[in-house]
Amino acid sequence: MTGVVLAVGFSLAPFFFFVLSAFKTERQITAIPPVWLPDFSLISFQSAVFKHHLFHYLLNSLIVAGSATLVSLSLGTLAGYALWVGVKSAVDCFVLR
Amino acid sequence: MTHKDRFFFLLLLPAAALLMLFIVIPVGQSFFLSFHRVISGLPQLGEAMVGLENYRNLLHDDVARHSLWITVIFVGVTTFFELLIGLFLALLMHRRFPGRGALRAAVLIPWAIPTVVAAQMWRFLMNDAYGMINYLAFGTKIDCYIPWLAYPATALGAIILADIWKTASFAALLILAGLQVIPREIHQAGLVDGAGTWRRFRHITWPLIRPAVMVALLFRTIDAFRVFDLAYVLTQGGPADATNVLQLYGYKKMFVEGWMGYGSAISVCIFMLALFLAIIYVRAVGRHLLEARV
Numbered sequence: 328m329t330g331v332v333l334a335v336g337f338s339l340a341p342f343f344f345f346v347l348s349a350f351k352t353e354r355q356i357t358a359i360p361p362v363w364l365p366d367f368s369l370i371s372f373q374s375a376v377f378k379h380h381l382f383h384y385l386l387n388s389l390i391v392a393g394s395a396t397l398v399s400l401s402l403g404t405l406a407g408y409a410l411w412v413g414v415k416s417a418v419d420c421f422v423l424r
Numbered sequence: 425m426t427h428k429d430r431f432f433f434l435l436l437l438p439a440a441a442l443l444m445l446f447i448v449i450p451v452g453q454s455f456f457l458s459f460h461r462v463i464s465g466l467p468q469l470g471e472a473m474v475g476l477e478n479y480r481n482l483l484h485d486d487v488a489r490h491s492l493w494i495t496v497i498f499v500g501v502t503t504f505f506e507l508l509i510g511l512f513l514a515l516l517m518h519r520r521f522p523g524r525g526a527l528r529a530a531v532l533i534p535w536a537i538p539t540v541v542a543a544q545m546w547r548f549l550m551n552d553a554y555g556m557i558n559y560l561a562f563g564t565k566i567d568c569y570i571p572w573l574a575y576p577a578t579a580l581g582a583i584i585l586a587d588i589w590k591t592a593s594f595a596a597l598l599i600l601a602g603l604q605v606i607p608r609e610i611h612q613a614g615l616v617d618g619a620g621t622w623r624r625f626r627h628i629t630w631p632l633i634r635p636a637v638m639v640a641l642l643f644r645t646i647d648a649f650r651v652f653d654l655a656y657v658l659t660q661g662g663p664a665d666a667t668n669v670l671q672l673y674g675y676k677k678m679f680v681e682g683w684m685g686y687g688s689a690i691s692v693c694i695f696m697l698a699l700f701l702a703i704i705y706v707r708a709v710g711r712h713l714l715e716a717r718v
Contacts, residue, residue: 330516331523335530337509338593342533344556345545357554360564398442406439409432 510595576666602636
Protein backbone atom coordinates (compact mmCIF):
# COMPACT_ATOMS: atom_id res chain seq x y z
CA MET A 328 0.00 0.00 0.00
CA THR A 329 2.79 2.40 0.92
CA GLY A 330 4.42 1.41 -2.34
CA VAL A 331 1.35 2.35 -4.33
CA VAL A 332 1.12 5.73 -2.60
CA LEU A 333 4.83 6.33 -3.26
CA ALA A 334 4.55 5.35 -6.92
CA VAL A 335 1.50 7.50 -7.56
CA GLY A 336 3.01 10.42 -5.64
CA PHE A 337 6.28 10.14 -7.53
CA SER A 338 4.54 10.08 -10.89
CA LEU A 339 1.67 12.44 -10.37
CA ALA A 340 2.63 15.07 -7.78
CA PRO A 341 4.65 17.33 -10.11
CA PHE A 342 2.12 16.89 -12.86
CA PHE A 343 -0.78 17.56 -10.52
CA PHE A 344 0.74 20.89 -9.57
CA PHE A 345 1.12 21.70 -13.25
CA VAL A 346 -2.53 20.94 -13.94
CA LEU A 347 -3.55 23.03 -10.96
CA SER A 348 -1.60 25.97 -12.38
CA ALA A 349 -3.60 25.77 -15.58
CA PHE A 350 -6.70 26.79 -13.65
CA LYS A 351 -5.04 29.61 -11.72
CA THR A 352 -5.02 33.28 -12.44
CA GLU A 353 -1.68 34.87 -13.20
CA ARG A 354 -1.29 36.17 -9.65
CA GLN A 355 -2.08 32.79 -8.11
CA ILE A 356 0.52 30.98 -10.24
CA THR A 357 3.47 32.74 -8.63
CA ALA A 358 1.94 33.08 -5.16
CA ILE A 359 3.90 31.98 -2.07
CA PRO A 360 2.46 30.16 -0.17
CA PRO A 361 0.96 28.34 -3.16
CA VAL A 362 -2.75 28.42 -3.75
CA TRP A 363 -4.08 24.89 -3.32
CA LEU A 364 -7.61 25.63 -4.41
CA PRO A 365 -7.44 27.89 -7.47
CA ASP A 366 -10.29 30.02 -8.78
CA PHE A 367 -10.76 27.55 -11.62
CA SER A 368 -10.41 30.46 -13.95
CA LEU A 369 -10.41 29.48 -17.61
CA ILE A 370 -8.43 32.53 -18.62
CA SER A 371 -5.32 30.50 -19.55
CA PHE A 372 -7.37 28.20 -21.75
CA GLN A 373 -9.09 31.13 -23.36
CA SER A 374 -5.75 32.74 -24.08
CA ALA A 375 -4.33 29.50 -25.47
CA VAL A 376 -7.25 28.87 -27.79
CA PHE A 377 -8.01 32.37 -29.02
CA LYS A 378 -4.88 34.43 -28.60
CA HIS A 379 -2.28 31.74 -29.33
CA HIS A 380 -4.26 29.57 -31.77
CA LEU A 381 -4.00 26.28 -29.88
CA PHE A 382 -6.17 24.41 -32.36
CA HIS A 383 -3.96 25.41 -35.24
CA TYR A 384 -0.98 23.77 -33.49
CA LEU A 385 -3.12 20.80 -32.56
CA LEU A 386 -3.96 20.34 -36.23
CA ASN A 387 -0.25 20.52 -37.11
CA SER A 388 0.52 17.82 -34.53
CA LEU A 389 -2.31 15.71 -35.85
CA ILE A 390 -1.01 15.93 -39.42
CA VAL A 391 2.56 15.12 -38.41
CA ALA A 392 1.63 12.25 -36.08
CA GLY A 393 -0.93 10.84 -38.50
CA SER A 394 1.28 10.82 -41.56
CA ALA A 395 4.32 9.54 -39.65
CA THR A 396 2.26 6.66 -38.23
CA LEU A 397 0.75 5.88 -41.62
CA VAL A 398 4.09 5.81 -43.45
CA SER A 399 6.06 3.90 -40.82
CA LEU A 400 3.28 1.34 -40.28
CA SER A 401 2.71 0.64 -43.95
CA LEU A 402 6.38 0.49 -44.95
CA GLY A 403 7.28 -1.28 -41.70
CA THR A 404 4.62 -3.94 -42.24
CA LEU A 405 5.94 -4.74 -45.70
CA ALA A 406 9.55 -4.81 -44.58
CA GLY A 407 8.76 -6.69 -41.37
CA TYR A 408 6.99 -9.44 -43.28
CA ALA A 409 9.85 -9.75 -45.72
CA LEU A 410 12.42 -9.83 -42.92
CA TRP A 411 10.57 -12.42 -40.87
CA VAL A 412 9.49 -14.80 -43.62
CA GLY A 413 12.06 -14.22 -46.29
CA VAL A 414 15.46 -13.57 -44.84
CA LYS A 415 14.93 -14.64 -41.25
CA SER A 416 18.11 -16.59 -40.90
CA ALA A 417 20.20 -13.97 -42.65
CA VAL A 418 18.86 -11.22 -40.41
CA ASP A 419 19.42 -13.28 -37.28
CA CYS A 420 23.03 -13.67 -38.30
CA PHE A 421 23.41 -10.01 -39.08
CA VAL A 422 21.50 -8.37 -36.24
CA LEU A 423 21.74 -10.69 -33.30
CA ARG A 424 25.05 -12.52 -33.62
CA MET B 425 17.79 -14.38 -57.51
CA THR B 426 14.70 -16.54 -57.47
CA HIS B 427 11.23 -15.22 -58.05
CA LYS B 428 10.47 -15.35 -54.32
CA ASP B 429 13.63 -13.50 -53.37
CA ARG B 430 12.74 -10.72 -55.77
CA PHE B 431 9.33 -10.39 -54.11
CA PHE B 432 10.93 -10.00 -50.65
CA PHE B 433 13.41 -7.55 -52.07
CA LEU B 434 10.55 -5.45 -53.44
CA LEU B 435 8.85 -5.49 -50.04
CA LEU B 436 12.02 -4.24 -48.36
CA LEU B 437 12.73 -1.56 -50.93
CA PRO B 438 10.39 1.25 -49.70
CA ALA B 439 11.54 1.00 -46.08
CA ALA B 440 15.18 0.80 -47.15
CA ALA B 441 14.76 3.87 -49.37
CA LEU B 442 13.20 5.81 -46.51
CA LEU B 443 15.99 4.81 -44.12
CA MET B 444 18.51 5.79 -46.76
CA LEU B 445 16.93 9.20 -47.24
CA PHE B 446 16.45 10.10 -43.59
CA ILE B 447 19.22 8.24 -41.77
CA VAL B 448 22.08 7.09 -44.00
CA ILE B 449 22.40 10.31 -46.00
CA PRO B 450 22.28 12.75 -43.03
CA VAL B 451 24.70 10.63 -41.00
CA GLY B 452 26.94 10.39 -44.03
CA GLN B 453 26.78 14.14 -44.43
CA SER B 454 27.84 14.57 -40.80
CA PHE B 455 30.85 12.34 -41.48
CA PHE B 456 31.63 14.38 -44.60
CA LEU B 457 31.35 17.72 -42.78
CA SER B 458 33.49 16.52 -39.88
CA PHE B 459 36.50 16.29 -42.23
CA HIS B 460 36.02 19.82 -43.53
CA ARG B 461 36.29 23.33 -42.21
CA VAL B 462 32.84 24.82 -42.76
CA ILE B 463 31.78 28.03 -41.04
CA SER B 464 28.14 28.84 -41.63
CA GLY B 465 28.60 32.62 -41.28
CA LEU B 466 31.43 32.75 -43.79
CA PRO B 467 30.31 30.95 -46.96
CA GLN B 468 33.07 32.61 -49.02
CA LEU B 469 35.61 30.34 -47.28
CA GLY B 470 34.06 27.35 -48.99
CA GLU B 471 34.40 23.84 -47.63
CA ALA B 472 38.11 23.30 -47.20
CA MET B 473 39.14 19.69 -46.64
CA VAL B 474 41.15 19.60 -43.42
CA GLY B 475 41.44 15.88 -42.79
CA LEU B 476 41.47 15.05 -39.10
CA GLU B 477 41.95 18.63 -37.87
CA ASN B 478 38.49 18.79 -36.25
CA TYR B 479 39.13 15.56 -34.38
CA ARG B 480 42.59 16.69 -33.30
CA ASN B 481 41.11 19.91 -31.95
CA LEU B 482 38.41 17.92 -30.19
CA LEU B 483 41.07 15.92 -28.33
CA HIS B 484 42.54 19.13 -26.92
CA ASP B 485 39.19 20.80 -26.21
CA ASP B 486 38.73 21.11 -22.44
CA VAL B 487 35.05 22.01 -22.79
CA ALA B 488 34.45 18.87 -24.85
CA ARG B 489 36.21 16.70 -22.26
CA HIS B 490 34.15 18.33 -19.52
CA SER B 491 30.99 17.73 -21.57
CA LEU B 492 31.90 14.09 -21.98
CA TRP B 493 32.28 13.68 -18.21
CA ILE B 494 28.99 15.48 -17.56
CA THR B 495 27.29 13.20 -20.07
CA VAL B 496 28.83 10.06 -18.58
CA ILE B 497 27.71 11.09 -15.07
CA PHE B 498 24.25 11.86 -16.41
CA VAL B 499 24.00 8.53 -18.23
CA GLY B 500 25.29 6.51 -15.28
CA VAL B 501 23.15 8.08 -12.58
CA THR B 502 19.91 8.30 -14.57
CA THR B 503 20.18 4.76 -15.94
CA PHE B 504 20.89 3.30 -12.50
CA PHE B 505 17.99 5.02 -10.79
CA GLU B 506 15.60 4.53 -13.68
CA LEU B 507 16.20 0.80 -13.65
CA LEU B 508 15.90 0.65 -9.85
CA ILE B 509 12.69 2.69 -9.71
CA GLY B 510 11.46 0.99 -12.87
CA LEU B 511 11.91 -2.44 -11.26
CA PHE B 512 10.04 -1.26 -8.17
CA LEU B 513 7.20 0.21 -10.26
CA ALA B 514 7.01 -2.90 -12.44
CA LEU B 515 6.77 -5.25 -9.45
CA LEU B 516 4.05 -3.01 -8.04
CA MET B 517 2.09 -2.83 -11.29
CA HIS B 518 2.35 -6.60 -11.70
CA ARG B 519 0.54 -7.40 -8.45
CA ARG B 520 -3.17 -8.04 -8.59
CA PHE B 521 -5.21 -5.60 -6.59
CA PRO B 522 -8.22 -3.37 -7.19
CA GLY B 523 -7.14 -0.17 -8.91
CA ARG B 524 -4.23 -1.73 -10.76
CA GLY B 525 -5.38 -0.19 -14.03
CA ALA B 526 -5.50 3.26 -12.45
CA LEU B 527 -2.01 2.77 -11.02
CA ARG B 528 -0.66 1.78 -14.43
CA ALA B 529 -2.23 4.85 -16.00
CA ALA B 530 -0.83 7.11 -13.28
CA VAL B 531 2.68 5.69 -13.61
CA LEU B 532 2.69 6.09 -17.38
CA ILE B 533 1.70 9.77 -17.33
CA PRO B 534 5.27 11.14 -16.97
CA TRP B 535 6.34 9.07 -19.94
CA ALA B 536 3.42 10.32 -22.04
CA ILE B 537 4.24 14.00 -21.48
CA PRO B 538 6.47 15.51 -24.19
CA THR B 539 10.01 16.05 -22.89
CA VAL B 540 9.99 19.78 -23.56
CA VAL B 541 6.80 20.19 -21.59
CA ALA B 542 8.17 18.10 -18.73
CA ALA B 543 11.36 20.17 -18.74
CA GLN B 544 9.36 23.39 -18.64
CA MET B 545 7.35 21.97 -15.75
CA TRP B 546 10.48 21.18 -13.76
CA ARG B 547 11.85 24.63 -14.49
CA PHE B 548 8.70 26.04 -13.01
CA LEU B 549 8.90 23.76 -9.96
CA MET B 550 12.55 24.71 -9.36
CA ASN B 551 12.06 28.42 -9.77
CA ASP B 552 14.06 30.44 -7.26
CA ALA B 553 11.22 32.83 -6.39
CA TYR B 554 7.99 30.80 -6.45
CA GLY B 555 9.08 27.21 -7.12
CA MET B 556 7.22 24.43 -5.37
CA ILE B 557 10.43 22.66 -4.36
CA ASN B 558 11.69 25.72 -2.52
CA TYR B 559 8.34 26.04 -0.79
CA LEU B 560 8.39 22.40 0.32
CA ALA B 561 11.94 22.78 1.61
CA PHE B 562 11.76 26.18 3.29
CA GLY B 563 8.10 27.13 3.59
CA THR B 564 7.57 30.87 3.45
CA LYS B 565 11.15 31.75 4.47
CA ILE B 566 11.82 33.33 1.12
CA ASP B 567 15.34 34.48 2.03
CA CYS B 568 16.43 30.82 2.27
CA TYR B 569 15.20 29.93 -1.23
CA ILE B 570 17.82 28.28 -3.40
CA PRO B 571 18.12 29.02 -7.14
CA TRP B 572 18.44 25.32 -8.01
CA LEU B 573 19.24 25.91 -11.65
CA ALA B 574 21.95 28.49 -10.94
CA TYR B 575 24.45 26.30 -9.02
CA PRO B 576 26.52 23.83 -11.05
CA ALA B 577 25.89 20.80 -8.81
CA THR B 578 22.18 21.35 -8.27
CA ALA B 579 21.58 22.21 -11.93
CA LEU B 580 23.04 18.86 -13.01
CA GLY B 581 20.98 17.24 -10.26
CA ALA B 582 17.91 18.96 -11.66
CA ILE B 583 18.22 17.56 -15.18
CA ILE B 584 19.04 14.14 -13.71
CA LEU B 585 15.94 14.29 -11.51
CA ALA B 586 13.75 15.43 -14.39
CA ASP B 587 15.04 12.61 -16.58
CA ILE B 588 14.53 9.97 -13.88
CA TRP B 589 11.01 11.22 -13.25
CA LYS B 590 10.20 11.16 -16.92
CA THR B 591 11.62 7.83 -18.04
CA ALA B 592 11.57 5.51 -15.02
CA SER B 593 8.09 4.49 -16.16
CA PHE B 594 9.45 3.49 -19.57
CA ALA B 595 11.91 1.15 -17.86
CA ALA B 596 9.00 -0.09 -15.73
CA LEU B 597 6.99 -0.83 -18.87
CA LEU B 598 9.79 -2.95 -20.36
CA ILE B 599 10.37 -4.84 -17.11
CA LEU B 600 6.62 -5.36 -16.63
CA ALA B 601 6.49 -7.05 -20.04
CA GLY B 602 9.20 -9.41 -18.78
CA LEU B 603 7.32 -10.10 -15.56
CA GLN B 604 4.12 -11.00 -17.34
CA VAL B 605 5.58 -13.97 -19.18
CA ILE B 606 6.61 -15.74 -15.94
CA PRO B 607 4.14 -18.58 -15.37
CA ARG B 608 2.26 -18.32 -12.09
CA GLU B 609 2.92 -22.00 -11.33
CA ILE B 610 6.62 -21.42 -10.70
CA HIS B 611 5.82 -18.96 -7.94
CA GLN B 612 3.25 -21.31 -6.45
CA ALA B 613 5.79 -24.11 -6.48
CA GLY B 614 8.25 -21.86 -4.69
CA LEU B 615 5.60 -20.96 -2.14
CA VAL B 616 4.82 -24.62 -1.51
CA ASP B 617 8.52 -25.31 -1.01
CA GLY B 618 8.56 -22.66 1.69
CA ALA B 619 10.59 -19.98 -0.07
CA GLY B 620 10.12 -16.49 1.38
CA THR B 621 9.40 -13.35 -0.58
CA TRP B 622 13.07 -12.44 -1.00
CA ARG B 623 14.14 -15.93 -2.06
CA ARG B 624 11.29 -16.16 -4.56
CA PHE B 625 12.38 -12.84 -6.02
CA ARG B 626 16.07 -13.71 -6.00
CA HIS B 627 15.80 -17.21 -7.46
CA ILE B 628 12.63 -17.11 -9.57
CA THR B 629 11.70 -13.59 -10.62
CA TRP B 630 15.14 -12.05 -11.06
CA PRO B 631 16.70 -14.70 -13.35
CA LEU B 632 13.57 -14.69 -15.51
CA ILE B 633 13.29 -10.93 -15.91
CA ARG B 634 17.00 -10.37 -16.40
CA PRO B 635 16.73 -10.27 -20.22
CA ALA B 636 13.99 -7.61 -19.93
CA VAL B 637 16.13 -5.60 -17.50
CA MET B 638 19.04 -5.86 -19.93
CA VAL B 639 16.87 -4.56 -22.76
CA ALA B 640 15.76 -1.66 -20.55
CA LEU B 641 19.41 -1.00 -19.71
CA LEU B 642 20.29 -0.94 -23.40
CA PHE B 643 17.48 1.43 -24.33
CA ARG B 644 18.06 3.74 -21.40
CA THR B 645 21.84 4.05 -21.78
CA ILE B 646 21.71 4.88 -25.46
CA ASP B 647 18.74 7.18 -25.01
CA ALA B 648 20.43 8.97 -22.10
CA PHE B 649 23.49 9.58 -24.27
CA ARG B 650 21.30 11.51 -26.65
CA VAL B 651 19.92 13.84 -23.98
CA PHE B 652 19.38 17.27 -25.42
CA ASP B 653 15.95 18.76 -24.78
CA LEU B 654 16.08 18.60 -20.97
CA ALA B 655 19.36 20.51 -20.79
CA TYR B 656 18.27 22.87 -23.56
CA VAL B 657 15.04 23.89 -21.84
CA LEU B 658 16.12 23.73 -18.20
CA THR B 659 19.58 25.30 -18.22
CA GLN B 660 20.87 25.91 -21.77
CA GLY B 661 24.00 24.07 -20.66
CA GLY B 662 24.79 26.44 -17.82
CA PRO B 663 25.76 27.48 -15.23
CA ALA B 664 29.44 27.43 -16.20
CA ASP B 665 28.89 24.47 -18.57
CA ALA B 666 27.76 22.33 -15.62
CA THR B 667 24.95 20.79 -17.69
CA ASN B 668 26.62 21.16 -21.07
CA VAL B 669 25.95 17.61 -22.27
CA LEU B 670 27.69 16.48 -25.45
CA GLN B 671 24.66 16.84 -27.72
CA LEU B 672 24.07 20.37 -26.51
CA TYR B 673 27.73 21.24 -27.00
CA GLY B 674 27.65 19.95 -30.57
CA TYR B 675 24.45 21.87 -31.23
CA LYS B 676 25.93 25.08 -29.85
CA LYS B 677 29.11 24.72 -31.89
CA MET B 678 27.13 24.10 -35.04
CA PHE B 679 24.12 26.35 -34.88
CA VAL B 680 25.05 29.05 -32.38
CA GLU B 681 28.72 29.55 -33.19
CA GLY B 682 28.49 28.27 -36.77
CA TRP B 683 31.37 25.77 -36.74
CA MET B 684 29.61 23.19 -38.89
CA GLY B 685 32.66 20.98 -39.35
CA TYR B 686 33.67 20.96 -35.70
CA GLY B 687 30.09 20.39 -34.53
CA SER B 688 29.80 17.48 -36.95
CA ALA B 689 32.95 15.96 -35.51
CA ILE B 690 31.30 16.08 -32.06
CA SER B 691 28.14 14.47 -33.48
CA VAL B 692 30.17 11.74 -35.12
CA CYS B 693 31.91 11.02 -31.81
CA ILE B 694 28.54 10.72 -30.01
CA PHE B 695 27.33 8.45 -32.80
CA MET B 696 30.42 6.26 -32.44
CA LEU B 697 30.02 6.07 -28.65
CA ALA B 698 26.35 5.08 -28.94
CA LEU B 699 27.14 2.56 -31.68
CA PHE B 700 29.95 1.06 -29.59
CA LEU B 701 27.63 0.69 -26.59
CA ALA B 702 24.85 -0.73 -28.76
CA ILE B 703 27.16 -3.37 -30.25
CA ILE B 704 28.44 -4.44 -26.83
CA TYR B 705 24.94 -4.64 -25.36
CA VAL B 706 23.37 -6.34 -28.34
CA ARG B 707 26.11 -8.96 -28.34
CA ALA B 708 25.45 -9.57 -24.65
CA VAL B 709 21.66 -9.27 -24.68
CA GLY B 710 20.91 -10.53 -28.18
CA ARG B 711 21.93 -14.05 -27.35
CA HIS B 712 19.66 -14.08 -24.31
CA LEU B 713 16.78 -12.85 -26.40
CA LEU B 714 17.39 -15.49 -29.02
CA GLU B 715 17.59 -18.24 -26.42
CA ALA B 716 14.39 -17.01 -24.84
CA ARG B 717 12.59 -17.09 -28.17
CA VAL B 718 13.83 -20.42 -29.49
